[in-house]
Amino acid sequence: MPKKLARDFFLRPTNEVAKGLLGKTLTTLVGGQKTVGRIVEVEAYLGHGDDACHASRGQTKRNKVMFAEGGHCYVYLIYGMYYCVNVVTEASGYGSAVLIRAVEPIEGLDVMKIRRGLPPTITPRQSFNLTSGPGKLCQAFAIDQKMSGQQFLTSKLIQLTEGDRISEKDILQGPRIGISKATDLEWRYFIKNNNWVSRP
DNA sequence: ATCAAGATTACCT
């Protein structure tokens, strides 16, 4: 059994947690179906001094969970149709989190295909399309609002466990995707040459 | 009460 990430892992500077999450294992258990993946792309969002962060202009009903202690799960709906999943970081009150942008599917690919509306016949190469984006992976892993506010340390539905050690030289960095503010900050981290990264 | 924007994706040319 893989070991769960400890509380202290999350109570660190957000960019450190973001890099640290690369290679770690994400698991969901929904409707008796288990899905497992390896995190290959993330973005850091800071509660202060980061205009692209949901929490940068203070606490609201939506972003409330971002102000909880590190280790909580923050899920929100974007464009009225896709969910995005975040890992809250640092001590209570920071309003910071890491967006999980892509994972490499490990277990439960048949369920993922059904949830994503892809035929069971797709090649391993085409399985790129299962989880290569924040909205896609939430669909494949059945992540939605019911998981928002849960703690990764205690949740039955969604868990973060140890995974592969990623060497510093295999981590690339660049500007975050899909935002219009604070585009100069290079807080997107991803694993070099990985097929499931949403964009190179 | 109204309104514009949004941490996206799929499908079109």
Next chain:
DNA sequence: GGTAATCTTGATA
């Protein structure tokens, strides 16, 4: 490369 789909949220009146 462009754009429609789809709806909640947060800001403004």
